[in-house]
Amino acid sequence: MIEIKNLHKSYQIGASSLHVLKGIDFSVEDGDLVAIMGSSGSGKSTLLNILGMLDTSDVGTYDLDKIRIADMNEKKAANYRNKFLGFVFQSFNLINYKNALENVALPLYYQGISRKERQKTALTYLDKVGLKDWADHLPSELSGGQKQRVAIARALASNPKVLLADEPTGALDSTTSLEVMALIQKINNEGKTILVVTHEHDIAKMCKRIVHLKDGVIVDDKKIKQNVIKNV
Amino acid sequence: MFNIERWKEIFQSIKKNKLRTALSGMTVSLGILIFIILFGLGEGLKNSYSDLFLNEANNVIFIYPGKTTKPYGGFKTNRIIELKNEDVLDLQNEFSSSIEFVNPRLFVNETIKYKLESFQFDINAVGPSNQQIEKHVLMKGRYINEKDIEEKNKVTTIGRLVARDIFRGEDPIGKFINLGSRAFKVVGVFQDTSGDTEENKLIIPYTTRQQILKGTDVIGTLALTFDQSIGGSGAVKLSNNIKSFLKKKKSIDPSDPSGIRVRNIADEIDRSLQFANALQIIVTFVGIGTLIAGIIGISNIMVFIVKERTKELGIRKALGAQPTEIIKMILSESIFITTLSGFFGMILGIIILSSLDSGALQDYFITRAGVDFGIAFFATVILIVFGVIAGYVPAKRAASIKPILALRDE
Numbered sequence: 001m002i003e004i005k006n007l008h009k010s011y012q013i014g015a016s017s018l019h020v021l022k023g024i025d026f027s028v029e030d031g032d033l034v035a036i037m038g039s040s041g042s043g044k045s046t047l048l049n050i051l052g053m054l055d056t057s058d059v060g061t062y063d064l065d066k067i068r069i070a071d072m073n074e075k076k077a078a079n080y081r082n083k084f085l086g087f088v089f090q091s092f093n094l095i096n097y098k099n100a101l102e103n104v105a106l107p108l109y110y111q112g113i114s115r116k117e118r119q120k121t122a123l124t125y126l127d128k129v130g131l132k133d134w135a136d137h138l139p140s141e142l143s144g145g146q147k148q149r150v151a152i153a154r155a156l157a158s159n160p161k162v163l164l165a166d167e168p169t170g171a172l173d174s175t176t177s178l179e180v181m182a183l184i185q186k187i188n189n190e191g192k193t194i195l196v197v198t199h200e201h202d203i204a205k206m207c208k209r210i211v212h213l214k215d216g217v218i219v220d221d222k223k224i225k226q227n228v229i230k231n232v
Numbered sequence: 233m234f235n236i237e238r239w240k241e242i243f244q245s246i247k248k249n250k251l252r253t254a255l256s257g258m259t260v261s262l263g264i265l266i267f268i269i270l271f272g273l274g275e276g277l278k279n280s281y282s283d284l285f286l287n288e289a290n291n292v293i294f295i296y297p298g299k300t301t302k303p304y305g306g307f308k309t310n311r312i313i314e315l316k317n318e319d320v321l322d323l324q325n326e327f328s329s330s331i332e333f334v335n336p337r338l339f340v341n342e343t344i345k346y347k348l349e350s351f352q353f354d355i356n357a358v359g360p361s362n363q364q365i366e367k368h369v370l371m372k373g374r375y376i377n378e379k380d381i382e383e384k385n386k387v388t389t390i391g392r393l394v395a396r397d398i399f400r401g402e403d404p405i406g407k408f409i410n411l412g413s414r415a416f417k418v419v420g421v422f423q424d425t426s427g428d429t430e431e432n433k434l435i436i437p438y439t440t441r442q443q444i445l446k447g448t449d450v451i452g453t454l455a456l457t458f459d460q461s462i463g464g465s466g467a468v469k470l471s472n473n474i475k476s477f478l479k480k481k482k483s484i485d486p487s488d489p490s491g492i493r494v495r496n497i498a499d500e501i502d503r504s505l506q507f508a509n510a511l512q513i514i515v516t517f518v519g520i521g522t523l524i525a526g527i528i529g530i531s532n533i534m535v536f537i538v539k540e541r542t543k544e545l546g547i548r549k550a551l552g553a554q555p556t557e558i559i560k561m562i563l564s565e566s567i568f569i570t571t572l573s574g575f576f577g578m579i580l581g582i583i584i585l586s587s588l589d590s591g592a593l594q595d596y597f598i599t600r601a602g603v604d605f606g607i608a609f610f611a612t613v614i615l616i617v618f619g620v621i622a623g624y625v626p627a628k629r630a631a632s633i634k635p636i637l638a639l640r641d642e
C-alpha cells in the first residue's frame with residue numbers, strides 16, 4: 001500500500017538547515033496497523049505529513065497504492081488527499097462553525113457529492129463512531145474524545161485507502177484514549193490500513209507493528225502481538 | 233460560477249461569522265454612502281451657480297464709457313468719454329457678422345406721477361432689443377418698437393410690479409403716466425422671471441429721452457448681444473476688438489484701463505461656473521478619496537479575513553479542497569457581501585440625498601442636491617471590483633501554500 005525509499009527532509013530555519021528525515025526506507029502492507037514511535041523531535045510528524053501529502057519531501061520516492069506521488073500540482077494533490085488519504089490530528093482540527101455532521105460531510109463536498117447523499121453517508125460514519133445522536137452539535141459542545149471520534153469519522157467519510165493519525169490520543173485522558181484506540185482497531189479490522197504516531201507504549205502495543213524513529217532514521221521495525229481492546 | 237452547493241457553503245460561513253460579515257459590509261456601505269452624499273452635495277453647489285445665471289441672456293457685452301487716466305493723441309488726462317448714436321451704427325457696421333442687437337441705454341431720473349400720486353421706480357431709456365437682452369416677457373400690449381425710436385414717441389412699457397402698484401388692478405394700457413413734466417402712454421406690461429428688480433422698471437425709447445434732453449445724441453451705456461455660435465473664446469475676442477475699435481475711434485491710449493470699459497457676461501458666467509466646477513472637482517476628489525479609503529478598508533478586511541481563516545483553509549485543503557475551490561469560496565463570499573452592502577449603501581445614499589430638506593440646504597447654497605444614477609452605479613461597481621481584486625491576492629496566496637503551513641497557523 002505504502003512504499004517509500006530513501007526519504008529525506010530538511011527544514012530551512014533562517015540561514016541554517018535542519019536535516020530531520022535522513023533516508024527513510026519503509027513500506028506498509030494493505031490492512032496493517034502501524035505505530036510510529038520515537039522521542040520528541042525525531043521526525044514522526046514530519047514523516048506522517050509527507051505520507052499524508054500535507055508536506056513534501058526533498059529526496060526519495062513515495063508510492064501510494066502503486067501510484068508515484070511526486071511533484072504534483074496542488075490541484076492533483078488535493079484530489080489524492082481527498083480520495084486516498086484520511087488524516088486525524090492531535091488537535092482534532094474540526095471546523096468550529098460547522099456541526100459534527102457537517103464536519104464529517106465536508107470531504108464528500110469536495111468530491112462533488114450531492115448534499116442529501118453527503119448527509120446520509122456522514123450520518124453512517126457518525127453512527128460508526130457512536131455519535132449519531134450528536135450530529136447537530138458544534139465542536140465546542142463536544143468532549144475531547146467525542147471531537148476525536150468526529151475527526152476520525154470525517155477522515156473515513158471519503159473511504160480513503162489509508163488513515164493517518166498523528167497522536168490521536170495525545171490530547172485525551174486514558175479512558176477516552178482507549179475508546180479512540182478501540183475505534184481504530186475496529187476500523188482496521190474492517191480492512192483499512194492505518195498509521196498511528198504515538199508517544200505512548202500502551203497505545204503502540206494496540207497496533208500490529210511498531211516502527212521506531214531516532215534522529216531521522218528508522219532504528220527498529222517489528223511486528224508485535226496486538227493488544228486487542230475488549231469491552232470499552 | 234453558479235454552484236448551489238458552494239453558495240450553501242458560503243451562506244453558512246456568512247451566517248456563522250456575523251462580525252466579519254458586518255465589518256466588511258459596513259466598510260463598503262459607508263464608503264459608497266459617503267461618496268454619493270458628497271458627490272450629490274457637490275452637484276447641488278454647482279446647480280446653485282448655474283441657476284444664478286439662468287435668467288440672463290449670456291451672450292451679452294456691456295460697454296461703459298468713463299474718464300481717461302492717460303493723456304493720448306493730444307488730449308489731456310481726465311477727459312470724459314461719451315458714447316453717441318453714431319457709435320451704435322459704427323459698431324453695427326464694423327461687427328455686423330457677430331453682433332445681433334445693440335441696445336443703447338440711458339438712466340433716467342424723473343419723478344413718476346399718476347393722478348396726483350407720486351411713485352418711485354427706475355426708468356430705463358433703451359431700444360427695443362432690451363426685451364431680448366433682459367429676457368422680458370410681455371404680459372399685455374406691446375414692447376417699445378423701432379417705430380417709437382424713429383418717431384421719438386412718448387410711450388412706455390412697464391414692469392408687472394409697476395403696473396400693480398400704480399394701477400391697482402385697473403387696465404394700464406392706454407393710460408398716461410407723467411415722467412417729469414411729460415405724459416407717457418402705457419403701451420404694454422412685461423414680466424421677468426429673474427426677480428423683482430426688472431419688474432420694478434419702466435421702459436421708454438432712448439430717442440425720446442434724448443429729445444427731451446434738448447436733442448442730445450449722447451448714450452449712457454451700450455449693451456449688445458452676439459451670435460452664440462462664436463463661442464466663449466470668440467466672445468472674448470469680440471469684446472477685445474470692440475474695446476480697441478472704440479478706443480481708437482475716441483483717441484484713447486490703448487493701454488488706458490479706463491475711458492472705455494467692456495464687460496462680457498459670458499466670460500463672467502464662465503468664470504463663476506469654473507469656480508463651481510472647481511468646487512465640484514474638489515468635492516469629487518474628496519468623494520474619490522472616500523472611495524479609495526473604502527477600497528483600502530475592504531482590502532485590509534479581506535487580508536484579515538483570509539488570515540483569520542488560514543487554519544480553516546488548511547483543514548479544507550487537508551480534506552481535499554482544490555486551490556481554485558478555496559479562491560472561489562473566498563471571492564464569492566466577498567463578492568456577495570460587497571455587492572449587497574455596496575448597493576445597500578448606494579440606495580441609502582440616494583434616499584438620504586433626495587430626502588434632505590431642500591429649504592435648509594438652500595441656506596448653504598446647495599440646490600437640487602442629487603447624484604446621477606449612472607455615476608452612483610459606476611462608483612459602486614468600482615468599489616465591488618476593487619474589493620474583489622483586493623480579496624483575490626490573499627485568497628490566491630492562502631490557496632497555494634502547503635496545507636501543513638496553513639494548519640500550523642494559530
Ligand SMILES: Nc1ncnc2c1ncn2[C@@H]1O[C@H](COP(=O)(O)OP(=O)(O)OP(=O)(O)O)[C@@H](O)[C@H]1O
Nearest residue numbers: 011012013018020039040041042043044045046047
Ligand atoms: N515547519 C518547521 N520548520 C522548522 N523546523 C521544523 C518544522 N517542523 C518541524 N521542525 C523540526 O523538525 C524536527 C522534527 O519535528 P517533528 O514535528 O517531525 O517531530 P515529532 O517527532 O513529531 O515530535 P513530537 O513528538 O514532539 O511531535 C523538530 O526538531 C522540529 O523542531
Ligand SMILES: [Mg+2]
Nearest residue numbers: 044045046166
Ligand atoms: Mg509530532
